[in-house]
Amino acid sequence: MLKLSGVTRRYGDAVALDGLDFIVPDDTYVSLLGASGSGKTTLLRLIAGFEEPDAGELMLGGERLDGKPPHRRDIGFVFQNFALFPHLSVEENVAFGLRHRESKAVPAGSDLNDRVNAALDLVGLTGFGHRGVGEISGGQKQRVALARTLVTEPRIVLLDEPLGALDANLRARMCDELRAIRERLKVSFLHVTGSETEALTMGDTVAVLANGRIAQAQDSTSLFTQPANTAAARHLNAWNLIGGRVKGRTLDTAVGALPISQSLPDGSEAQLAVRFDQIGVCEPDQVPAGQDHFTARYLAGEFNGPTELSFFRADNGDLIQVVNHLSNPRLPDLTEGRTYALHFSPDAALLFEGAA
Structure with missing residues (x-):
């Protein structure tokens, strides 16, 4: 050893x-x-x-x-x-x-x-x-x-x-x-x-x-x-990190208030992590029931053979990435420059304490 x-x-x-x-x-x-x-x-x-x-x-x-x-x-x-x-x-x-x-x-x-x-x-x-x-x-x-x-x-x-x-x-x-x-x-x-x-x-x-x-x-x-912290999640290049401050049972972020599953001190910094392949995309008025969401503008797609990587720009300028597996496609046809709702199950999100 x-x-x-x-x-x-x-x-x-x-x-x-x-x-x-x-x-x-x-x-x-x-x-x-x-x-x-x-x-x-x-x-x-x-x-x-x-x-x-x-x-x-x-x-x-x-x-x-x-x-x-x-x-x-x-x-x-x-x-x-x-x-x-x-x-x-x-x-x-x-x-x-x-x-x-x-x-x-x-x-x-x-x-x-x-x-x-x-x-x-x-x-x-x-x-x-x-x-x-x-x-x-x-x-x-x-x-x-x-x-x-x-x-x-x-x-x-x-x-x-x-x-x-x-x-x-x-x-x-x-x-x-x-x-x-x-x-x-x-x-x-x-x-x-x-x-x-x-x-x-x-x-x-x-x-x-x-x-x-x-x-x-x-x-x-x-x-x-299950990355244990922001450093691990960032190095895996598969997780979107959305930072904000805790306010009750929500995280106040630049893309809006997002629910969080655990209790942290009010005012403390935290990061919400959602994996690329666990985010869905839809029209802003068609978010499925029970899903958390925020809006972002579609930039472009990148074809990688069995998968396609879609890039979105959030209101605060952060780049959000979404993976679509082409053998089982789940994303609609997307129009560049158009704003969509990016939604995910609350169970899919991880919460990390501290700044990015």
Whole structure:
């Protein structure tokens, strides 16, 4: 198990990680989701030993990591840009870590060849060992980088945006392959990404990194359907957030007074969250009974294959998004510039205390 306790990392006056607590259990795939600049790569670099924390401690399998040099941590790192040696062949790249590590180095010979070939077979590159790095595709380079990491049998594998350089179809295939490889090896993967879709697809557990701390860490279904705070909801890119001040059992917002399900102190700030796919659209005088609603002006639609994303502008200028699944369409034909009622079930709304 990897455990980080109170980890802080500063760069001058900027705080990248702020007393962060985080656990990666054994034999699991954890996705770490965060926006650009949120500290995701900094966190990986601290775990790998490329940087040291200003405060806190890192433990792996009960052993203290901070203070140890990278090559003594028994941690694998797969870089976004692959970081392969261009002058070496595929098999030489994979063998490099085994041949040159400080302890238990494996010299050239049949044992080295067997282990390299087994690693290439694991990532689906049997027969590619003799090729140059410049002779293979981006997806194959990613597999080589993964094989080079796995061949050393690390206790945990860190993946820094590993699919970012690949096209959409290849990313989808590599998602399946990475999960299958991890399950066969029974080693933990910590996969950093800025894509909510990739994080939810890959992780047994998905952790959201925001403001230097873990905002929420949970299984993907629970995280998506029940984010615990505004930071988690915002990073999932599936929830509309409507801010206001509490007045009795309503939230006084720029789009009107909206009922709330729980009692909060009058005058306190709160955010109402409604998921993109749980909002309906109708004429202002045709709101279904029992539905909460507000009005907004339709801007445009974005076709995404099986879904269409519709954009609305609320009276306060906020952008509201609504998803329509085309296999089961539920929205009427919309006219740009026209005002509609956006309605939702009271049970579909989540309430978060505090400002956005």
